[in-house]
Amino acid sequence: MQRPQTVLLKEYLPVAKAVAFNELLVMSKLCGLPEDQYTVWRSNSFNCNVVPARPAVTRPSTRSPPVVPLLGYFVSAPTEEAASLSMDAEADSVWLVYRWEGLRPLNMYLSDVRPPEAATSFFKKREVAEAEAWRARHAMLRAVARALLSAVAHCHGAGVTHGSISSGTVFLSSTRDEDADSLFVKVDNFGFGRLDPAGSPLGLATPQLPGQDIDSTSPREGRKHDLQATALTLLETFAAATATSPSGALPRTSLTRLLFDIYPEDVAGLRHYCADDPALGRLVALLDEGDRAGWDFISQLVKGNRDASELVLHPFLKLA
Incomplete structure (x- = not known):
């Protein structure tokens, strides 16, 4: 018997059904809706297993596509907690089932991250060790920026704008500075996404779901909002x-x-504001690298006039 897969189960209350259906529509544009190949069991204790109905191998996390993979969806009775919050306790919730790949939420990284530890030794002075540790941290942060911007570029190229990029919608393959070279990012929570007619269509069928008429009336504004949120x-x-x-x-x-x-x-x-605050000295040092390339990078994102695929090649992200 195939081993159950670990999943991330998201419940949308009846009042938020439009958001759930919108997320399904956007995911169909990015990856296609999943085939009817999974059986879902959910107990009253809120445990859920998703098991392939035909032989398959549980796949490890992969770089592509840079979105958290959707396994399936179903409509079922709400949890007790959700029912207590709903205006109609008898109405069904919409459940989206995603593969859990062990990625780390960016917002958890932000709450846990600490200054890098210098690996001192008898042959290495503390100043040298600290400089090496901060170089590794800077490399990690540029890797996060490259990977996140690449994920945004993927979405825009597929004809989708995310609409709510934040530290709560970004997942990292690692939070260790030494893993910068192999780092990849995936984005999640496309409930406020939009189909962007300016993107390149993937040729996938649009699912017959309520609320499917969500084409953005201003594609450039949608992409600009994503870049500013980035x-x-x-x-x-x-x-x-x-x-x-x-x-x-x-x-x-x-x-x-x-x-x-x-x-x-x-x-x-x-920059002048940050430079006047000693507590932000390390932030200024990071963005000052490469003749203040980091500040120009942030400026280009805020302006939102250039495509994400172009900004991935920004000089700040190429620094060693």
Whole structure:
């Protein structure tokens, strides 16, 4: 008998059915809807197994496609907790079933990350060891940026805008600095995604689902929003991973205010603000590398005028 697969089970309340169906529509554009090849068992204790109905091998996580893989979906009675929150306790919930690949949520990385530890020895001074540790951290952060931007480029190229990129929708294959060279990223939660007619269609059939008329009326604005959300997510990550004290980690709300209210289209002003705060010294050092290439990278993301596939080749992401 085939071994059960570990899954991520997402429940959408009846009031959020449109979001669930929208996510299915977007996922069909990115990957195609799953075939009817899985049997799902769910007990009252909220455990769920998804077992292939015909022989298959549980696959390890892979780089491509850069989205969390959808295994299936079903409509069933809500959990007790969900029923207590629903306006109609008798209405069914929509359940989406995703393969759990052991990836790490970016928001957990942000809460757990600490300054890198210097590997000192009798033959290596602390200053040298610390410099090496920070170089490895910077390489890791550029790898995260490359991988996330590549995932965004994949979605846009497939004719989809995500609509809600944040640290809660990004998953990392590793959070270890030494794994930077092999790092890959996957994105999740496409409930607010949109079909982008400017993208290249994959030739997949549109599922016959409620709420399928969700084509974006402004494709460029959708892609621009994704790039700006990517800028916020990366700045939040850079700040947390370079912070040497709690005050060095900038929350997304603060970054949103700085980027779009206080210093709109003025990344030079933002750099000056950060440089005046000693707690942000490591963040400034990271973005100053390559003749301040990091600041230009953030500026290009915020402007949103260039395609994600083009920004993946930005000089900041090519630094050694």
